[in-house]
Amino acid sequence: MEGKALLSGNQAVARGFWEAGGVIAASYPGSPTVEIMETIQKEYPEIYSEWSVNKKVAVEVAIGGSVAGARSMASMKHIGLNIAADPYMTFTEIRTNGGFLLVSGDDPGMDSSKKTPESTSMCLCPCSGWR
Numbered sequence: 001m002e003g004k005a006l007l008s009g010n011q012a013v014a015r016g017f018w019e020a021g022g023v024i025a026a027s028y029p030g031s032p033t034v035e036i037m038e039t040i041q042k043e044y045p046e047i048y049s050e051w052s053v054n055k056k057v058a059v060e061v062a063i064g065g066s067v068a069g070a071r072s073m074a075s076m077k078h079i080g081l082n083i084a085a086d087p088y089m090t091f092t093e094i095r096t097n098g099g100f101l102l103v104s105g106d107d108p109g110m111d112s113s114k115k116t117p118e119s120t121s122m123c124l125c126p127c128s129g130w131r
Helices: 009-019 034-043 055-068 078-083 085-091 120-129
Strands: 024-027 048-051 072-077 100-105
Touching (some): 009 034
């Protein structure tokens, strides 16, 4: 893609990750974030991408890439962030050599979920330990 393009929000996340030098992307399928990984796999094959067996594994793959020096991303539905909380919360205690992006797709209208939690507090929580 060169020049201007009309993109959905998920496609823009994928494009931004690619433009920022993203190397590893892992996800667990769950609306509303599926299109991010689908776009990466279709448009940016130079990015290693995988559908992980669960949300925790997706975060661990991205953390491993980040520790090894690769700009990495994990994406999942908002509920998945609760499942991935253990590695995500402890990951801030170690030094990394690459960037880490966590995309949590909230579903405020409950279009594809049974619950509508707000994940902002989960995303801000690990930052309290930064030095």
